[in-house]
Amino acid sequence: MKSWSFFICLCAAIPAGIAQTRLPLIHSGSEKAIIIDGKYVKTDWQFDPNANQDTYYVNVPRADSRVIFRTDQAELKFKTRFGREYNFLVVLNNKDTCHICISAKDGPAVRQAVTGHSYPDTIPFMLKGARVYLAGKLNGDHAVTIQLDFGAGGAIVNKMVSEQLALQFDGKTMTSNTQGLNEARASTHNRLEIGHQQWTNLPFTEVGNMQMGEDVIIGNGLFRDKVIELDYDNKVLIVYNNLPSKAKKYRVQPVYYEQDRPKFEATIMQNNQPFNFWFLFDTGRDGTMLIGKDFTGQSDNWNKLQALMVLPDGRKIVRLDAVISGQKIKDIVTNAADPVNAASRPTLIGNQVLNHFNVILDNPRGLLYLKPNGRWKEPYSNYDDYLKTIKK
Numbered sequence: 001m002k003s004w005s006f007f008i009c010l011c012a013a014i015p016a017g018i019a020q021t022r023l024p025l026i027h028s029g030s031e032k033a034i035i036i037d038g039k040y041v042k043t044d045w046q047f048d049p050n051a052n053q054d055t056y057y058v059n060v061p062r063a064d065s066r067v068i069f070r071t072d073q074a075e076l077k078f079k080t081r082f083g084r085e086y087n088f089l090v091v092l093n094n095k096d097t098c099h100i101c102i103s104a105k106d107g108p109a110v111r112q113a114v115t116g117h118s119y120p121d122t123i124p125f126m127l128k129g130a131r132v133y134l135a136g137k138l139n140g141d142h143a144v145t146i147q148l149d150f151g152a153g154g155a156i157v158n159k160m161v162s163e164q165l166a167l168q169f170d171g172k173t174m175t176s177n178t179q180g181l182n183e184a185r186a187s188t189h190n191r192l193e194i195g196h197q198q199w200t201n202l203p204f205t206e207v208g209n210m211q212m213g214e215d216v217i218i219g220n221g222l223f224r225d226k227v228i229e230l231d232y233d234n235k236v237l238i239v240y241n242n243l244p245s246k247a248k249k250y251r252v253q254p255v256y257y258e259q260d261r262p263k264f265e266a267t268i269m270q271n272n273q274p275f276n277f278w279f280l281f282d283t284g285r286d287g288t289m290l291i292g293k294d295f296t297g298q299s300d301n302w303n304k305l306q307a308l309m310v311l312p313d314g315r316k317i318v319r320l321d322a323v324i325s326g327q328k329i330k331d332i333v334t335n336a337a338d339p340v341n342a343a344s345r346p347t348l349i350g351n352q353v354l355n356h357f358n359v360i361l362d363n364p365r366g367l368l369y370l371k372p373n374g375r376w377k378e379p380y381s382n383y384d385d386y387l388k389t390i391k392k
Contacts, residue, residue, distance in 0.1 A: 031047050057103050060366035109154060125236065126235065127232075138190060142165045155221075160210070171187075224260055229361075258346075275304075289332055289350060291334060296339045317334075333386040352380040
């Protein structure tokens, strides 16, 4: 790999302040590059010569990271610090010059809360099935029931109640969920209050696949600058500025994020064969697990998984054990997606399993703390349930 050289930018498309500085310059003979962010994130990058500037946001910006940007001809390495940006140029096919920015700032979807209250902020929640629900207010005077879904990439509102909540829809966006890929209405300027936390200019997308009794769904994107605890024993969500001392009694592991959704490493086992994988930490899934084509498409995993039965759409019903944070969860029955099926959700572990652990998620540092709680003997969908179902 070449070491980077310097280039005095004369391109009018590059911002004037940056154009007056010397930027690192590398070459690429391919329209694709690779970004390696820390130990756990590796992602493809597509060059866009028509963009004024393309920005990659560091996965855990508040934690120091090492980012490598690699083309087919050269690479650049950056030691990132929160709040800083790292600009450089890539000459594509000896023709087009692309301006790239590695940003160690919060991404545009992150929203920070305003509060006049000191931290920590303790907020009660209730469980319906396996899901977590909070009480809040939307736009000042509308009481709402809020599902806390770490598997959600943004804030959404239930189509059945959006008119009652008097949301002002001022745009359109594309949304992908259990109803497929659809255009949806968007409302961009809203105020949400939960406990002493308040978010302004919060965008909501309207969807039609939510359940009766849940008004809005929020994800982890509202807490990316905070440490949050889900204490299922006391049914409280606690928001911290700093990691609480009780975390020393928990087992810790790293996480990384996809659209602010945390992913963590766990092991599934079938016939004593272990499979290690990074699972979506999905508190919004009222189920045990789902195995997507991101797993079944790797290392012949699809053929290695033995099926109890095969559904008409090609999915396998499989029986397996899981090991999470050193704890074994036995006899889970779930479905695995055929890797040739394009309509597949990411591999995840749902809250029927996750709510057996008290959780501390240290978003600023990208760390997850888990500890078995008093719900450890609570039932979840298992092999006995499967046998009862097929006998009906």
